[in-house]
Amino acid sequence: MTSPTPALLKGETGEWELIIGLEVHAQVSSQSKLFSGASTEFGAEPNTQVSLVDTAFPGMLPVINDYCVQQAVRTGLGLNARINLRSVFDRKNYFYPDLPPGYQISQYKQPIVGEGIVTVDLPDGSVREVGIERLHLEQDAGKSLHDQHPKLTYVDLNRAGVALMEIVSKPDLRSAEEAGAYVKKLRTILRYLGTCDGNMEQGSLRCDVNVSVRKPGAPLGTRCEIKNVNSVRFLQQAVEFESRRQIDALEAGRAIKQETRLYDANTGETRSMRSKEEAHDYRYFPDPDLLPLELSQDYVESIRGSLPELPDAKRARFEKDLAISHYHARVLVAEKESADYFEAFVAAVEKRTTKSGRDIGQDCANVVVTELFGALNKDAKPIEASPITPDALAGLQALKMDGTISGPTAKKVFEEMYATGKQAAAIVEEKGLRQVSDTGALEAMVDKVIADNPKQVEQYRGGKETVLTFFVGQIMKASRGTANPAVINELLKKKLAR
Amino acid sequence: MAALTDLSLADARDGLKARKFSATELTRAHVEAMAAARPLNAFITETPERALAMAAESDKRIAAGTARPLEGLPIAIKDLFCTKGVRTTAASHILEPFVPTYESAVTQKLFDDGAVMLGKVNLDEFAMGSSNETSYFGPVENPWRRIGENRSRVPGGSSGGSAAAVSGRFALAATGTDTGGSIRQPAAFCGIVGIKPTYGRCSRWGIVAFASSLDQAGPMTRTVKDAAIMLRSMSGFDPKDSTSVDMAVPDYEKALTGNIKGLKVGIPEEYRVDGMPKEIEAIWSKGAEWLKAAGATIKPVKLPLTKYALPTYYIVAPAECSSNLARYDGVRFGLREKGDDLTGMYEGTRGAGFGREVRRRILIGTYVLSAGYYDAYYLKAQRVRALIARDFANAFKDVDVLLAPTAPSAAFARGEKTADPIAMYLNDVFTVPASLAGLPGISVPAGLSGEGLPLGLQLIGRAYDEETVLRTAGVLEQAAQFNARPATWWKQN
Amino acid sequence: MALDKATVTKIARLARLRVAETEKDGLAGELSNILSFIEQLDEVDTKGVEPMTSVVAVPLRRRTDEVTDGGKPEDILANAPEATAGFFTIPKVIE
Numbered sequence A: 001m002t003s004p005t006p007a008l009l010k011g012e013t014g015e016w017e018l019i020i021g022l023e024v025h026a027q028v029s030s031q032s033k034l035f036s037g038a039s040t041e042f043g044a045e046p047n048t049q050v051s052l053v054d055t056a057f058p059g060m061l062p063v064i065n066d067y068c069v070q071q072a073v074r075t076g077l078g079l080n081a082r083i084n085l086r087s088v089f090d091r092k093n094y095f096y097p098d099l100p101p102g103y104q105i106s107q108y109k110q111p112i113v114g115e116g117i118v119t120v121d122l123p124d125g126s127v128r129e130v131g132i133e134r135l136h137l138e139q140d141a142g143k144s145l146h147d148q149h150p151k152l153t154y155v156d157l158n159r160a161g162v163a164l165m166e167i168v169s170k171p172d173l174r175s176a177e178e179a180g181a182y183v184k185k186l187r188t189i190l191r192y193l194g195t196c197d198g199n200m201e202q203g204s205l206r207c208d209v210n211v212s213v214r215k216p217g218a219p220l221g222t223r224c225e226i227k228n229v230n231s232v233r234f235l236q237q238a239v240e241f242e243s244r245r246q247i248d249a250l251e252a253g254r255a256i257k258q259e260t261r262l263y264d265a266n267t268g269e270t271r272s273m274r275s276k277e278e279a280h281d282y283r284y285f286p287d288p289d290l291l292p293l294e295l296s297q298d299y300v301e302s303i304r305g306s307l308p309e310l311p312d313a314k315r316a317r318f319e320k321d322l323a324i325s326h327y328h329a330r331v332l333v334a335e336k337e338s339a340d341y342f343e344a345f346v347a348a349v350e351k352r353t354t355k356s357g358r359d360i361g362q363d364c365a366n367v368v369v370t371e372l373f374g375a376l377n378k379d380a381k382p383i384e385a386s387p388i389t390p391d392a393l394a395g396l397q398a399l400k401m402d403g404t405i406s407g408p409t410a411k412k413v414f415e416e417m418y419a420t421g422k423q424a425a426a427i428v429e430e431k432g433l434r435q436v437s438d439t440g441a442l443e444a445m446v447d448k449v450i451a452d453n454p455k456q457v458e459q460y461r462g463g464k465e466t467v468l469t470f471f472v473g474q475i476m477k478a479s480r481g482t483a484n485p486a487v488i489n490e491l492l493k494k495k496l497a498r
Numbered sequence B: 001m002a003a004l005t006d007l008s009l010a011d012a013r014d015g016l017k018a019r020k021f022s023a024t025e026l027t028r029a030h031v032e033a034m035a036a037a038r039p040l041n042a043f044i045t046e047t048p049e050r051a052l053a054m055a056a057e058s059d060k061r062i063a064a065g066t067a068r069p070l071e072g073l074p075i076a077i078k079d080l081f082c083t084k085g086v087r088t089t090a091a092s093h094i095l096e097p098f099v100p101t102y103e104s105a106v107t108q109k110l111f112d113d114g115a116v117m118l119g120k121v122n123l124d125e126f127a128m129g130s131s132n133e134t135s136y137f138g139p140v141e142n143p144w145r146r147i148g149e150n151r152s153r154v155p156g157g158s159s160g161g162s163a164a165a166v167s168g169r170f171a172l173a174a175t176g177t178d179t180g181g182s183i184r185q186p187a188a189f190c191g192i193v194g195i196k197p198t199y200g201r202c203s204r205w206g207i208v209a210f211a212s213s214l215d216q217a218g219p220m221t222r223t224v225k226d227a228a229i230m231l232r233s234m235s236g237f238d239p240k241d242s243t244s245v246d247m248a249v250p251d252y253e254k255a256l257t258g259n260i261k262g263l264k265v266g267i268p269e270e271y272r273v274d275g276m277p278k279e280i281e282a283i284w285s286k287g288a289e290w291l292k293a294a295g296a297t298i299k300p301v302k303l304p305l306t307k308y309a310l311p312t313y314y315i316v317a318p319a320e321c322s323s324n325l326a327r328y329d330g331v332r333f334g335l336r337e338k339g340d341d342l343t344g345m346y347e348g349t350r351g352a353g354f355g356r357e358v359r360r361r362i363l364i365g366t367y368v369l370s371a372g373y374y375d376a377y378y379l380k381a382q383r384v385r386a387l388i389a390r391d392f393a394n395a396f397k398d399v400d401v402l403l404a405p406t407a408p409s410a411a412f413a414r415g416e417k418t419a420d421p422i423a424m425y426l427n428d429v430f431t432v433p434a435s436l437a438g439l440p441g442i443s444v445p446a447g448l449s450g451e452g453l454p455l456g457l458q459l460i461g462r463a464y465d466e467e468t469v470l471r472t473a474g475v476l477e478q479a480a481q482f483n484a485r486p487a488t489w490w491k492q493n
Numbered sequence C: 001m002a003l004d005k006a007t008v009t010k011i012a013r014l015a016r017l018r019v020a021e022t023e024k025d026g027l028a029g030e031l032s033n034i035l036s037f038i039e040q041l042d043e044v045d046t047k048g049v050e051p052m053t054s055v056v057a058v059p060l061r062r063r064t065d066e067v068t069d070g071g072k073p074e075d076i077l078a079n080a081p082e083a084t085a086g087f088f089t090i091p092k093v094i095e
């Protein structure tokens, strides 16, 4: 199910095709920096998480963090990519105040990870395979604050030297929506792998977006790079604005200048970056302070052996083993924590009811996606903050399945559980919500409602069968939802038929 | 008793142990000699109080019987080693105000072994030079002069201050660094011993970098034994330097057996360059005869790419330096010149902070790495470098050590070569090949030129085989009986 | 290859080195001489030769991921030509 035709944009002169490639910078979830022992923790006082190495004092030397190497390999494996057993760290030379040595240690010619593939789920249910060009390890820069003083820029090096994985896609994306879906999927994979926390607000995941437009079938147009976009929404807005800007320019007969642009979240526009205007010549060469990074196949295999089940595999398993819909499976695996919750829930229900996963899977998925996610979304809470544990939710599900409570009652009990954190059984007992299925007791209720509503009885007998729901509703109300609707239906039909 | 400043490091060590004098007396004698030698401009920063405090601590330790290997021995530190709390300049205006908050790995080892620091000695700016004339703090004078001449001679470079201090007997020993010959060539010019160990032996952590793939620290002393003693303290694995080698450090002093029977010594034919002075040829032949007389076999060997070592070096070293020196930008330490904007500040700071030779090398290095030229220059040089290393590896299949002159001339006069960078670069013609291959090399004083200036012989060994180099050097030293010393013309009476 | 004045200007800019206009001709000459000296390497046949990346024939050591440094902003800022409130400060940069 690959999406067949790329989305085209309309311009005055006809249709345009949008070509997008992304460079995602994902911060490795390490304790210390790539080449120094300073902490990577977010939000510290300025220049407190900085070593002499990060400051590039004379004579300071880099020593690589093995955990970061492992995470790069792990991520490469998660992206179905080739792992290069020999890679080289180069220096990318340029002057900037938040780059203390005057060069960034990065991997240019020989990255640690080569080509791979990500399967992206598009909102219409289709999927698209996006090529990964490479993944390499590099250092982050520090932070320049331009708004603290009228005449000065402030420099904080806390981030300087933090390990980043730069994940470069092929120019395979064709719309803002696809670009957004790609980043979401990449983020999901990274979080499953545990190699990056994916926190875009704190800058753990940032994108540089290359955008160009062309007439369908024409050669590639000149591209512009939009730097440091830090949310999926901004990414989509930036792509939309930039593609429109390029189309308007080209249609007005202006050429596109290859340049670096900045996305302004306040205006929703992109603009040329003055500081990056100068043509760069990075003078890459292998860092003589480091040796080539050599990995053994065993090292790679031991990392492969420790990979978790990834979202695509998990989704396929949910569909196959638990017989749940593609849509529900996709929603459930989008966050590892949700999928974990769901699996714990299904297991607990299985235990309580001795039913198989296949029999209960879709019902369980409905409860989690509709009830639980609905409630959590309203409160903007993550699944980890759910007041109902998987086991408690299974308690509720079991009561519903064995007929102790009705479906509508179950919804009520759910709300109570969500609000109070109490167990389902306790709520049912406390409030007397147990479903009444005893025919004798229900017969009296049915007789009463028939006696009290002669007009409706007449309508029913005259052929208007929809009136039946009126009777059911009345009885449910009278029983506070405890009456078993199936039994009531049966009795009503029998008695009204006379 | 001889003056305390005339003692070798080994004799001073033994004298302290035998309580013939105290560390304080020994240090005071050197502090006084250092002050008297100011006309030589060997020191950028003198630290006499610190020296005397360290000596006092040494005396306590000696008294307590807890003396360390270099206890109480006053030495000079090249001002390229970062020293905690003591200004470290690399002889550059751009680092003039810089006071490190950290101690280089090598100086830390020396101080942990009890050495006393007299101060920081002069060098070519950022170690770029072969005559110590590029220092922002002015040139160093060689204690040696031609017989009957008052003209200043250069001490060689870049470790010119180190060589002058040891040769002029106002430091027992000194640290040096060698990128293309910066220990060996000044040692030869000043009539002392200097050894550049194998790349990776001494940690580079805390040494101001010039060219990272070549820089290596080493000792400069008056005797081979002193070099062995000091090298042992300076060497050793350092996890903070990714190019440091995790290998046990031998007791180099024990390697000096004086026995080289059966040793195979190679004479690299290509080192017999055009225009080499006769007396250098002569001393080289004499060196071979001495080793032969001691039981070694002399064999000619081929190092066909020798003539390409210098051009290779003058691509690799400037390329690395252009990147290594990018950190001197006026933001975090060192000089800052005001500018209208950031670029103005950068260009002003770096333009004013770096001297002529440093600027020249940064520009060449920037050029050879720039887009379109990288393959033709840098990559080409790294390929030739691989071939040069292969030449040595082949030679060492047949011989154990190589014998060659250290430099193509004796110390030249100040100003004689400053106008022509390439003439200056040619000074390193015999030292650069071993640097490119990362091999250990030593310079030993072997005699005097007709004009009364010292001449050095160089021995190059296999990687990590400093022991053979030192043992052979010991034999050369024994045979040469180099007892000449410079007249102390700088001392006022 | 001869290196002209415009190239001197270009590489000086790349290297952030202020070079006086009056110095440029002289520098172009000196640098050209150095270039023709190093271009002797063209004579060497290096076909199939791997460029040397390091003289040390050992694998790159990797350290364990531990926080062992930081927490000393005084040391970091001790040599700063200008600093305010824990930050290095520089002339304002316009992005």
Ligand SMILES: [Mg+2]
Residues within 6 Å of the ligand: A023, A166, A208
């Ligand atoms: Mg990039």
Ligand SMILES: [Zn+2]
Residues within 6 Å of the ligand: A025, A138, A166
């Ligand atoms: Zn990057």
